[in-house]
Amino acid sequence: MKNLPKKSMTVNKKIPLRMCIACRELKEKREMLRIVKNAQGEIFLDFSSKAPGRGAYICNNPDCIKKLRKQRLINRVFSCEVPEEVYARIEEEYFGKKS
Numbered sequence: 064m065k066n067l068p069k070k071s072m073t074v075n076k077k078i079p080l081r082m083c084i085a086c087r088e089l090k091e092k093r094e095m096l097r098i099v100k101n102a103q104g105e106i107f108l109d110f111s112s113k114a115p116g117r118g119a120y121i122c123n124n125p126d127c128i129k130k131l132r133k134q135r136l137i138n139r140v141f142s143c144e145v146p147e148e149v150y151a152r153i154e155e156e157y158f159g160k161k162s
């Protein structure tokens with residue numbers, strides 16, 4: 064990502080961009096996957112993009128998905144301890160759906 068001057072903070076209004084929590088690139092929402100933490104504290108990949116709760120976005124890209132677990136990114140995004148099995152399940156769901 065290039066460094067933009069501060070004045071151009073008004074990003075393109077037509078396309079909603081989201082930042083990937085793994086590679087920090089801005090991409091169109093529809094190119095990304097949503098990770099949700101719901102009111103029950105459950106964290107999961109939201110394939111429907113409609114689950115209620117706090118959301119974070121990540122590229123629909125195996126490299127970014129793998130980074131999640133390696134760098135414990137969900138802990139940081141939701142500022143909480145995320146058990147290993149949450150990461151395992153997300154990987155399983157993602158890579159399971161792909162095949």
Ligand SMILES: [Zn+2]
Nearest residue numbers: 083086122127
């Ligand atoms: Zn990414």
